[in-house]
Structures are given as C-alpha cells and as structure tokens.
Amino acid sequence: MKILTVALNTFREAIRDRILYLLLFFAAICIAFSRFLALLTVGDRIKIVKDVGLASISLFGMLMAILIGTGLVYKEIDKKTIFTVIAKPIHRYQFLLGKYLGLVLTLLVMIVLMSLIFLVLIFVHTLTIEWKLLIAIFFIFIELCILTAVAILFSCFSTPILSSLYSLAFYLIGHLSWSMETLIKKVKPGIGKTLLQILYTFLPDLENFNFKTEVVHNLPLPSEIYLHSFLYGLFYSLFLLALAMIIFHRKDFV
Amino acid sequence: MSTVLDVNNLHKAFTTGFIPQKKKILKGITLKVEKGEIFGYLGPNGAGKTTTLKCILGIIFPDEGEIRLFGLPNTSLQAKEKIGFLPENPYFYEYLTAAEFLRFYAQLFGLSRETKEKKINHLLQLVGLERASTVQLRKFSRGMLQRIGLAQALINDPLLVFLDEPLGGLDPIGRKEMRDIILRLREEGKTVFLCSHILQDIEMVCDRVAIIVDGKILNQGKLQDLVSEKILFYEIVVSDVPASSFKGLGECLAEDGGRLLLKVTAEENIKEIMKIVLNQNGRIHSLTPRTATLEDLFVHLVRQR
Numbered sequence A: 001m002k003i004l005t006v007a008l009n010t011f012r013e014a015i016r017d018r019i020l021y022l023l024l025f026f027a028a029i030c031i032a033f034s035r036f037l038a039l040l041t042v043g044d045r046i047k048i049v050k051d052v053g054l055a056s057i058s059l060f061g062m063l064m065a066i067l068i069g070t071g072l073v074y075k076e077i078d079k080k081t082i083f084t085v086i087a088k089p090i091h092r093y094q095f096l097l098g099k100y101l102g103l104v105l106t107l108l109v110m111i112v113l114m115s116l117i118f119l120v121l122i123f124v125h126t127l128t129i130e131w132k133l134l135i136a137i138f139f140i141f142i143e144l145c146i147l148t149a150v151a152i153l154f155s156c157f158s159t160p161i162l163s164s165l166y167s168l169a170f171y172l173i174g175h176l177s178w179s180m181e182t183l184i185k186k187v188k189p190g191i192g193k194t195l196l197q198i199l200y201t202f203l204p205d206l207e208n209f210n211f212k213t214e215v216v217h218n219l220p221l222p223s224e225i226y227l228h229s230f231l232y233g234l235f236y237s238l239f240l241l242a243l244a245m246i247i248f249h250r251k252d253f254v
Numbered sequence B: 001m002s003t004v005l006d007v008n009n010l011h012k013a014f015t016t017g018f019i020p021q022k023k024k025i026l027k028g029i030t031l032k033v034e035k036g037e038i039f040g041y042l043g044p045n046g047a048g049k050t051t052t053l054k055c056i057l058g059i060i061f062p063d064e065g066e067i068r069l070f071g072l073p074n075t076s077l078q079a080k081e082k083i084g085f086l087p088e089n090p091y092f093y094e095y096l097t098a099a100e101f102l103r104f105y106a107q108l109f110g111l112s113r114e115t116k117e118k119k120i121n122h123l124l125q126l127v128g129l130e131r132a133s134t135v136q137l138r139k140f141s142r143g144m145l146q147r148i149g150l151a152q153a154l155i156n157d158p159l160l161v162f163l164d165e166p167l168g169g170l171d172p173i174g175r176k177e178m179r180d181i182i183l184r185l186r187e188e189g190k191t192v193f194l195c196s197h198i199l200q201d202i203e204m205v206c207d208r209v210a211i212i213v214d215g216k217i218l219n220q221g222k223l224q225d226l227v228s229e230k231i232l233f234y235e236i237v238v239s240d241v242p243a244s245s246f247k248g249l250g251e252c253l254a255e256d257g258g259r260l261l262l263k264v265t266a267e268e269n270i271k272e273i274m275k276i277v278l279n280q281n282g283r284i285h286s287l288t289p290r291t292a293t294l295e296d297l298f299v300h301l302v303r304q305r
C-alpha cells in the first residue's frame, strides 16, 4: 500500500517531466519516418517499417528509462524531499520499490503510446492489426524493467550524468555479451573457461529480449524461449533491486 | 511524566573533502524530552542542531549512541507513526499542488479516505492556505512553503513534533500564528521539539531548553532556572547633566543629544545619582532593572568556547 502510494507519486512526477514528451515526440517521428524509408527500398516494404518501428520503440524506451530513472532517486536526495518521507512510517526499501514501480508504470504508459502509433501505421499499410508484434514489444518492455533497475541502482550512489553513462555501458555490454558464448565455446577447458563462464552468468544478456527479427520475419520459436526470457528478466531485475536496497538501507542522506 | 524522546551519547562525524577527512559534528549529545513540554534546542549556526534532528528521524545514522522514541528504537515504524517533522528549509515536491502534497503524506500513514480529506481541509485552514490548495508548490513563496510544511508535519496528529527553525521565512503575522499553533499543540497535550538559533522564539514559548554549542550540550534545564531573576544592573537615562558628575557611581555607556545612558551595578548608587540630577535641575527619563536573559547566557556560553 505504501509502496503503491510512492509509486503513484513517482508516476505523477515523471509524467510531468518535459523530457518524456520530447522523447515521445522524437519516437513518433522515427516511427513515422520508417514509412518514408520504406518507399526508398525495394522488396518487402512493410518489413522495413516493422524493423525501424520496433527499433525506435526499443531505443527511445531505453533513453526514457535511463534519463528519467537515473534522476529520480538522486533528485529526492539532492532536493532533500526525501527527508520528510523518511520521517514518515515507511521502510526505506518500500520507498525504493515504490520509486521503481512508479517509473516502470510510466514506461508502460509510454510504450503503450508508442505501440499505438506504430500499430496504427502498420494498420494503414496492411489493413490488419499485427498482434504478433506485441510479443516483441512485450520483451522490449521487460528489458526496460531491467534498465530501470540499473538506473535506480546507480542513482543510489552517483550523480545523474555518471549514472546515465554507467547505465548506457550496461546496455551496450548487455547487447554484446552474447558474443562471449561463442568465445567460451572456442576456449579450451580449464580455469580460463570457468572464469569466462562465471563472468558470462553475471553479465547481463539483453539479447535474450530481442525478438524483433523473429517476429518481423515470422520465424518459428519454441515457447520455452519466451518463458526463459521472461524469467531471466524477472530474476535479473530482482537481483539488481536487491543490490540497490542494500545500498539504500544504511545510506546517510546529507 | 513520561519520557517521549531519549537521546543518549550521540556521536556523528562527517567525512568531507577531496582528501577524505573525518570531521566530528556531534560529540556526545544526551537529552531527554518529557511528554507535554515544549523543548527548545538552541545553538548558534553550525552547532549541530539539524544534524541531531536528522539522527533522531533516521535520515542519517549516528556513529555511536542510542535514540529512543516513546521507548522504541527511533527507526521503528511504530515510533514514526506518532511523530511529525518540519525540516529547516522546506524542500518539497514542487510538481504537486498543496492538496495533492498533503494527500500523499496522509496516504503514507494509511488514513482512510474520509478522515484524510477532512484532515487536509482542516490543516489547510489552520495554516491559512485554503485558497492555495490547487496551486503547485513550485509557485509557493518561502513563507507559504513553511506553512504547508507545518501542515504536513501535523497530518497524523503526532504526539511529538519536531520543528526545525519553524519561524524562518514568516512575516510577523505568520510568526504569531506559528507561535499560537505551537502553544495550542501543548494545550492538546502534545510534545514539541523546537530547534532555533533565535532566542526570542525560544524564550517566548519553551518550557525547557538545551543549549548546544559545537556539537556539545553546554546547559540544559528549565528556562526559569537557566535565566535567573536576579537583577544584574540598572540602566538609567538622564539629560541636562554633564557626564563628569557621575564619576565613580556608574559607567556611561552612551551619550546622544544631551542624553546619557548610565549602567549602574550597585543599588545604593542610584539614590546618589538621583540626588545629583535633582540638584543640577536635570531630568530622569528612565530607570530599568536588567535581569539576566537567555541571550546573556547564550553569549556567555558561546564566548567561553
């Protein structure tokens, strides 16, 4: 209940942030732009629209998560609004979870808006609603949940600019780490291989949430993969949030 | 009488600077606040008043020492249910309107919808902001923020209220209203912990004071006991008499437009001075006995350091 109160308040704060609308505006432009890009290409034009559209939703969702997420907790401490909240009967972890959920809620609303624009554009083109695209979008959202947790974790102990850089690094590593799998296969068994494997387990693998190609090209996928990705996202977020809570728990707000 | 706040041997150091250095801010604070009193926490700028409050409220963690609220550890939610807090510079969510802001805090206490709205209306009225209830806090003036801050501190009918510089930023009427509210809280049986560096504020309302200088409590007790009723000296204003006539009787503090301000320590000298003035056809404008004030005590303590 208290978590929900903080979440709704956070949502109210985030939704009144101008950056959000700026990003939403650019996302809309990018999605619409894909239509013109399609005109310039030969072949299956609708695939280009879908490709660019999904990529835009993913990119701008990421920017929203990082730019707003890194500021949220930091601002509370910097502007000292947290003082009166801490003096109220609420646990610190409840406060942090509330912040997290509020931001996730904000991102959900934004994703829904971008998807609407996207689906309408596709509908105008093909006169069908492509429900399959929603699978890809759902996993983009799961990825954003992880990114939000990262942003909040970093913003517990550093400034928004640094946190944004760290979060961006996390994002890039997350999308490149799958190549380590190939590397591990090539390395001879031994200590080196074990270390690489341990590292690989802890590094994020955000490609787990990338179903764009499969969805756009209608490739078949076993349903366990979806479940696996979903659980991976859930536990990775929980792991990051737990870390953030531990840091937050004994922090002096000065 | 029961103790509502018990602070025992509180120590806190901050690490600051590029090359980290420990700076001791609180050096063993011990104090007790009893139910139903207005407790004044007085000290010069930078003495550590706000730091003490932050420790009590769980915003920062002391390095050493123990804090109990109503016999409970200060971080327990049960204790926090019963307290209110007005921070020194009111920093609040600027994107919320006054009513939304109070609603948010009311929800943190889990007040039911009906009591919540009633309480919010009542508090907005109490602090004189009923007309600003739909204005965003970013458009509030400093004094208005102070008022909404007080409303926020009282949202849960707290038994113990912490006020850090409650009269800061208020106009004369606002100051009087704030003082009245503080006194009314005592009438309702509540306890008030009031931090200030302004003596008059404390002197006017507090039952008991603690004076903190440089992280240590130097004096603590009932206001009447700290400030003795004993007359220290008399101030006499006379005119039409040359200053030289009073040699040896009193000290001439100021001379302005033929008027002399004399400081007289011995009572028997007063008669002497009066005689001289009458003999020389001068005039006596005033004769004021000066007792020790909190200010004297304060200045004395701070100077000693």
Ligand SMILES: Nc1ncnc2c1ncn2[C@@H]1O[C@H](COP(=O)(O)OP(=O)(O)OP(=O)(O)O)[C@@H](O)[C@H]1O
Pocket: A254, B014, B015, B016, B023, B025, B043, B044, B045, B046, B047, B048, B049, B050, B051, B052, B088, B196, B197
């Ligand atoms: N975050 C911090 N890091 C380092 N030093 C600090 C920090 N916060 C406060 N201090 C120092 O602690 C001392 C006490 O500060 P505090 O805010 O408690 O004073 P105060 O008694 O409330 O003063 P005032 O009357 O001005 O409000 C000051 O010397 C201040 O410089």
Ligand SMILES: [Mg+2]
Pocket: B049, B050, B051, B088, B164
């Ligand atoms: Mg202070």
